Amino acid sequence: MSSPDSNLLSINTATVRAQWSLPEIVAGCARRGIGRVAPWRDQVAATGLKESAQRIRDAGLALSGYCRGGMFPALDRGGRRAALDDNKRAVDEALSLSAPCLVLVVGGLPKDSAGRPASKDLASAREMVRDGIGELLEYARPAGMPLAIEPLHPMYAADRACVNTISHANDLCDELGAGVGIAVDVYHVWWDPALRSEIERAGGHSGRLLAFHICDWLVPTTDLLLDRGMMGDGVIDIPLIRSWMESAGYRGAHEVEIFSAGNWWKKDPDEVLITCIERHRTVC
Ligand code: ZN
Secondary structure (H helix, E strand, O other): OOOOOHHHEEEEHHHHOOOOOHHHHHHHHHHOOOOEEEOEHHHHHHHOHHHHHHHHHHOOOEEOOEEEEEOOOOOOHHHHHHHHHHHHHHHHHHHHOOOOOEEEEOEOOOEOOOOOEOOOOHHHHHHHHHHHHHHHHHHHHHHOOOEEEOOOOHHHOOOOEOOOOHHHHHHHHHHHOOOEEEEEEHHHHOOOOOHHHHHHHHOHHHOOEEEEEEOEOOOOOOOOOOEOEOOOOOOOOHHHHHHHHHHOOOOOOEEEOOOEOOOHHHOOHHHHHHHHHHHHHHHO
């Protein structure tokens, strides 16, 4: 397996969000010769949409995705309508930023006003997700903004995403048609025995492989959300999964996305970027 093309390295801005604002991240990546970023909506909002787009353009950076839309399930029609409206705004922002896709974390069980799970009906949450993406597609498809369903590890089924395998995401794409694809994040899908065949199914003429997120699975993992590892520090065979992505025709970015409250978020962000570059070259 040859080293990956360094031009494909992208930094998901969550990776250094604890240390840097979006303009600092953009400047830091440009300084290190990293050509792509994937910003989050709250960071863009804090800087301002216009200003964010301008700074990214001026730094010569491109986006590998925009994080994120989704969170479709809600207890009532009003809640689902509000989610759809917010997702439409996310599509508009993604267009302003020239993102190649809007990443969808689809949502889990409906929540009450205090944010607690208010239902045990997972099947109906999954229907709301399908319907929500379908409605959003009517807006995103003519606007030319691809939607990338990101299957999340099943440990997030209740609170973040009830689409937990690439197989389920592929089924949704089959049902919903053009304009929707898949973001493959190794952290969420590395354990899946059907991973290789489902990547193949998403690739080729299906053209559904819209994003590739990398980090590592630490053993032990001490926090369900905020203990992701740097590539090479855990048990995911990233070069193997990359080879499957490439065999399936994927030629896009390799986006480093690390939430790490106890480790990488405490380090000098320049050092984090240098480590990302080095690990991308040597263990991805
Ligand atoms: Zn991801």
